Amino acid sequence: MEHADLVGLGSAVLLAGLLARLARRFGLPSVPCYMLVGIAFGPGTPGPVLVDHPGELSLLAALGLVLLLFHLGVEFPLDQVVGGGRRLFVAAACYIGLNVTSGLLLGLALGWGGSEALVLAGALGISSSAIVTKLLIELHRLTNAETPVILGIIVIEDLFLAFYLALLSPVLSAAESPAELAEDVAVSFGFLVLLFAVARYGARAVAALIGSREDELLAVLTVGLVVLVAGLSQEVGVSDAIGALMIGLVVSRTEIRERVERLVLPLRDVFAAVFFVTFGLTIDIADMGAVAVPVAVAICVTLLANVSAGIVTARLFGFNQRAAANIGLTVLGRGEFSLILATLAVGAGLDERIGPFIALYVLLLAVLSPLLATHSRYLARIMPDRVLRPGWRYVREETISTSCTHLDQIRVTRTDVDVCAACEALGDDWVELRLCVTCGHVGCCDDSPHRHASTHARESGHPIIQSLEPGEDWRWCFPDETLVRAPLGAQR
Structure with a gap:
């Protein structure tokens, strides 16, 4: 050269x-x-x-x-x-x-x-x-x-x-x-x-x-x-x-x-x-x-x-x-x-x-x-709901994370409650229900008029809610502002 x-x-x-x-x-x-x-x-x-x-x-x-x-x-x-x-x-x-x-x-x-x-x-x-x-x-x-x-x-x-x-x-x-x-x-x-x-x-x-x-x-x-x-x-x-x-x-x-x-x-x-x-x-x-x-x-x-x-x-x-x-x-x-x-x-x-x-x-x-x-x-x-699991329609735009720092506060994952008691007491309707996985409180979602689920999370300090809608199994962490999902190897 x-x-x-x-x-x-x-x-x-x-x-x-x-x-x-x-x-x-x-x-x-x-x-x-x-x-x-x-x-x-x-x-x-x-x-x-x-x-x-x-x-x-x-x-x-x-x-x-x-x-x-x-x-x-x-x-x-x-x-x-x-x-x-x-x-x-x-x-x-x-x-x-x-x-x-x-x-x-x-x-x-x-x-x-x-x-x-x-x-x-x-x-x-x-x-x-x-x-x-x-x-x-x-x-x-x-x-x-x-x-x-x-x-x-x-x-x-x-x-x-x-x-x-x-x-x-x-x-x-x-x-x-x-x-x-x-x-x-x-x-x-x-x-x-x-x-x-x-x-x-x-x-x-x-x-x-x-x-x-x-x-x-x-x-x-x-x-x-x-x-x-x-x-x-x-x-x-x-x-x-x-x-x-x-x-x-x-x-x-x-x-x-x-x-x-x-x-x-x-x-x-x-x-x-x-x-x-x-x-x-x-x-x-x-x-x-x-x-x-x-x-x-x-x-x-x-x-x-x-x-x-x-x-x-x-x-x-x-x-x-x-x-x-x-x-x-x-x-x-x-x-x-x-x-x-x-x-x-x-x-x-x-x-x-x-x-x-x-x-x-x-x-x-x-x-x-x-x-x-x-x-x-x-x-x-x-992206239409029908191409994926219907249960994700509410949170389609949110990133799923495995790094939530509040997983140790998950204590309740099931409930027989199928109403928002606070909305019922007010005589109002709700859109969807959310479960507080720390204490088991059931409240209405943020698309509902009163947003009792997020109000409960804010007042109690309980970080994670879970959808109670049929076919949905997602959870949301308020402090981390992310969908919560276990790592691949730990999934159900």
Whole structure:
């Protein structure tokens, strides 16, 4: 690499970091910022060009991709997935199925080709773990009842990615006959099974190979192993991304996992930034106009699929409209995985419109997903009762929390009283009844003229009421101003 290239690359990465730092102040993710700098200062955009030949950065970009997938494998919480139960797998299958299928149908409708449709299916079907996690933190939703479900879905998506890449790599290799394609698929999945076996039975040997008390040597040995396995994956016709992801799963089963995760994280962030900047450098801005309409359609399709999956998931777990909206809109963001698939497609010589399509799609969703997730209550307002449990109609716009600090005051959960005694004494009617779970007092709801339930809570200091309406089991905490729900593992 010449000095001019080093200056250009350094300038591009520095500008990308500065733009990402500015974007963080507005709650926007960093990945689109890296892409934007690459697009703005690449050879495909009028104006100053920092890197004339992005292809010369391919090795550094590949290293970023490899470390990104490796770190994902190391972080993979297998116990969380297994412990999520059948409902979590059904919810994730629904989410992946709706999004991947809609992406595949859109790709076929565009008429770009079968291989291109498979790439679009993955790009539209797999959300960004980084963007989703960042949103949950910034929107202060980590204690929401639906958050473990959201995290479980994106974790299972990560696992699905390994199998999808194993299927996609032989397809992108352009096999000359069905028999050759079947052989390539068999090799790809065989390699995947081999690495799963190593993760299951060979983790101790891997730890002995790369383990060291010195952080420097551990980092060097780990990166060397990751790059070697990724290279071997490519040699046998499997994507280097699969090899990196799977060796990450192997390391996640060892006792040195936490040290490796800590040491590789800064390397991942730096080289991943180079990967995203390099991807942006390859985009010709003139090509984006031709894909603007298909991208707009793709965003609408993704939004519809996500909201539908959020409703199905909410029904599975007994959540209300607000939780359904939170689920559907929080996992809307697309990022690193979509760009990885775009890179593979460009490298395989597929339709040249795929790169600009996915770049514009990711950029627009990166802006839309935080905005829509922040205002999910508006979607909850128009979500009809019949699509979820009827018992949530009264509190459809409220977030469900598992962090109520007054659960120790729940002492009464049943009563035979079916009237508001205070309203009856006044000769007035009421709308709905609420039970004080501390003392058993029954009063009318806030839609009633006298609001005896909330008046009792205010005067007595008893924090939590429970709905007494047939089919409703929700509780409301006045001090915390939130719906009260036990954590998933403690639900009835």
